[in-house]
Amino acid sequence: MRSLVRARAVALSAAALLLPAVAFASGGEGGGNPWFALGMKFVNFGILVGILYFALRKTVPQALQDRRENIRRALEESRKALEAAQAKLREYKDRVAHLEDEIARLRADFEAEGKRQQERILAEADKAAESIRRQAEASAQSEVKRARDQLRAEAAQLAVSLAEEILRKAYGPEDQKKAVAFTVERVEGLH
Structure with missing residues (x-):
């Protein structure tokens, strides 16, 4: 969270620094050389990219790493939950498959107990x-x-x-x- 706030602050600072360069590149004087204006736009863009790169080079990879770790953790938890659910499903299927045997065994146990009583x-x-x-x-x-x-x-x-x-x-x-x-x-x- 702190890294996002820092990234926003850096981006706003860079934008404030580049505003005069953008105004100059837009050709504030009516009839300048169009190639020069285009070149200034590329220079402004390069400066913006450079500032953003230096400002965000630590926070963006960390944020991406955190996001990757969160996704990995969520996938691991989902895999464990799926395995547990599949194990429960197998257990219930086995119990249902052996239900008739269990009923017969219980009936025999009850009959034997009844005879003993x-x-x-x-x-x-x-x-x-x-x-x-x-x-x-x-x-x-x-x-x-x-x-x-x-x-x-x-x-x-x-x-x-x-x-x-x-x-x-x-x-x-x-x-x-x-x-x-x-x-x-x-x-x-x-x-």
Whole structure:
């Protein structure tokens, strides 16, 4: 940017310096030699070119070099972007080409996972059923034992009641006196 401003300033300065020479070359005096006027125009033009050359000899090549570098950079970036886009395109084409295979693989994976889940659920259900069966058997055995114990207790109670009744009928007051005397004799025999 600075080089453009400098180039403009030099061009304006050169134009201001050459203005009197251009006026003289245009033949300000009515009837001069036309070949001389033409020669002065060439001289003016040569001076203008020389001034412009010396004024712009560094800035123009630098500006052109900068422009060339910018274009080269832009082309390089465009080439990289094109390569990246082509790579993405190839990737997507490959994915689309293998999409049916991918779908089949996913379907097979889902079916296999479903079978594994089904087997796991069935195994858990079998374990739960076995646990419930064992608990039911234990409960049934416990109930049977409790019922047997209760029946035994009732049978024992009935046997005692029946024995008391039989003893009351068969064991009279005379038998009681004999039993007390017999017990006393035994106790005394122990001493």
